Amino acid sequence: MRSFGTRCAFLGIVLLGGALLSAGGALAQAEQAQLVGRAVMPANTQVDGQPAGTALAAGALINGVKFPFDSQPVGTISAVLPGEYPNTWLLLFDAQLGTPAQSRDYLLRFYTAELAFRRAQSGAGDVSLLNWQHLSDPDRRIERPIVNAETPLRYLSGADFAPRAFQRVGNAFWVAESSTPALLRFDAFGKLLEPPVPLEGGALQGMSILPDASALVIAQRSTSDGRQVVFRTYDLTTRAFADLPFVYTLESANHVLGGLAMINGQEAFVIEADQNENRAAAFKRVFLINLSSEGKTLVADLLDLADPSGISTSEVFTSPPNAFGLGNPFRFPFAAITALYPIDEQTLLIANNNRLPYGLGRSNVEADATEMIAVRLAQPFSLDPAFQRPIR
Secondary structure, eight states: OOHHHHHHHHOOOOOOSSOEEEOOOOOOOOOOOEEEEEEETTTTTTEESSOOTTTTTTTTTTTTTEEBBEEEEOEEEEEEEOOOOOOOOOOEEEEEEEEBGGTTTSEEEEEEEEEEEEESSOOOEEEEEEEEEEEBOOOOOOSSTTTTTTTSSSSSSSTTTTTEEEEEEETTTEEEETTEEEEEEEEEBBBBBBBEOOOOOEEEEEEEETTTTSSSEEEEOOOOOTTEEEEEEEETTOOOEEEEEEEEEEEEOOOOOEEEEEEESSSEEEEEEEOOOGGOOOOOEEEEETSSSSSSSEEETTTSOTTTTTOOOOOOOOOOOOOOOOOBBBOOOSSEEEEEEEETTEEEEEEEEEEETTOSSOOOOOOOEEEEEEEEEESSSOOGGGGGGOOO
């Protein structure tokens, strides 16, 4: 396998305000990032499909959401990629309604959505779902039992896999799922093309891709040190794994790493966060890392985003009861935040996993919506052109 350093030219690390953090060092204060766009999809959003959540008690009301759903719910977003057309994005959901057993009828899909960000002066602030593709295994690539094993199309459900990240390569998609964990390769229509590739090691923390699409970059929890996340590549030609020298040290063993997004051949953004929500949330931060060196650079505190234009409190949004974190500063106080992608050389798209129907990050009584925000960093970063459009 070609070495990581020779596959992609070193572009140099860009310090985006604040000092570089050595492993275990004190956190430096980054210049305040700013909320420049927000779009919200209600918790009870549903689209065509079979009823879901039937394992929960009929007529149950959980945080204001009634079960079972009449059709397929759209929540628990785990990753985003650019779509084919302006303002469109591909969305991946982990299809979990609490536990795998409660998710047997929640189907795995790729969605295409149009985001109408509310910005400083205009914008509807909503999310329009345009179409979707079921993820399926009609060719029986999966040897173990799955929920819909005896149906012709063998649609995959939230009880079968928990998708965490995805990348487009040519006319196919690679999905990293966290329940096994494993890599899954689907065609553009959602059909599984080959048996799952096991990811030996600790819990999956994220997956991205090199700008030349030669290899996936995978982050997993170290099995020997709970505060460390190790990185390796999966070469898409040789199908071989290779360890990278970079090791990420979490500020606490109770934190998780999410939203891994390469931005050039050496650098990536990650979200390190505690697993608390609402007023208990204390650590939700975006860091820049360089896979050829140690350390991390703080670029955004998601619990302290400037909102001088009042985007989060715009009249286009309906605030939930006891809303927390709206206004200036704006806070993103959700338990799970894994969807991250660069919009341009200074702006990131970030979305929460609303843990439907259990997330109570924005309100302490009403199930969380899916919120997608555009965050402008204090300084531009070095974005490879390959990440400004879908990878071909």
